[in-house]
Amino acid sequence: MLYLGAALLAPVLGPALYGVLHSRAEAVRVVDGFVYVAVPLLVLWQVAPYTWAEQSLVPPLIVGSGVFLPTIIERASHALESQTDNFVILLSLSGLVLHAFLEGVAFSPGSDALRGPFVAAVTLHRIPVGLVIWWLISPRHGHPSAAAAVASIPIATALGYAVGLEFLGEWQGQGVELYQAFVAGSLIHVVFHQGRHDHRH
Ligand SMILES: [Zn+2]
Numbered sequence: 001m002l003y004l005g006a007a008l009l010a011p012v013l014g015p016a017l018y019g020v021l022h023s024r025a026e027a028v029r030v031v032d033g034f035v036y037v038a039v040p041l042l043v044l045w046q047v048a049p050y051t052w053a054e055q056s057l058v059p060p061l062i063v064g065s066g067v068f069l070p071t072i073i074e075r076a077s078h079a080l081e082s083q084t085d086n087f088v089i090l091l092s093l094s095g096l097v098l099h100a101f102l103e104g105v106a107f108s109p110g111s112d113a114l115r116g117p118f119v120a121a122v123t124l125h126r127i128p129v130g131l132v133i134w135w136l137i138s139p140r141h142g143h144p145s146a147a148a149a150v151a152s153i154p155i156a157t158a159l160g161y162a163v164g165l166e167f168l169g170e171w172q173g174q175g176v177e178l179y180q181a182f183v184a185g186s187l188i189h190v191v192f193h194q195g196r197h198d199h200r201h
């Protein structure tokens, strides 16, 4: 239960960190730089184990299509550009929520994944997850939307914890992994696109 509490709190620390750093002009670049490094690393963390297990190039290729498909749509129609990124943000968020849900399942009683390093890794990487969500959403849609989006992460984890392991069999299909790979790519797209265009300070 202590593990679960830490994992539930961690995403909330992200926006708090953002708030502290972002109010200092010289730290803004640090936050942006951190996000540009953290997101590809988070994607790697998401996709690498599955790619390794399957010994297949399909997951990285799907990540690539998640990065470039929105770019192609934006090139094709300038009018669609702002909506594309909002849609992609929602899509990325759905992936992060699904990911947080599955982590909740892994934290449920009887899970054999509950060892120290795993728990520490899961808890720690949720801090940048919270920060990235806030970084993406609050400049575009304001603090209430960003707070709701961040809150959806611990809610999803608590839900995963509640439904528990019996559920896992149905959810750990190829489709889920490939969907996660695609939305992970789309997260990379929107982070770097926002950085180029409309992340105002
Ligand atoms: Zn875009």
Ligand SMILES: [Zn+2]
Pocket (backbone or CB within 6 Å): 099, 100, 103, 122, 125, 126
């Ligand atoms: Zn995670």
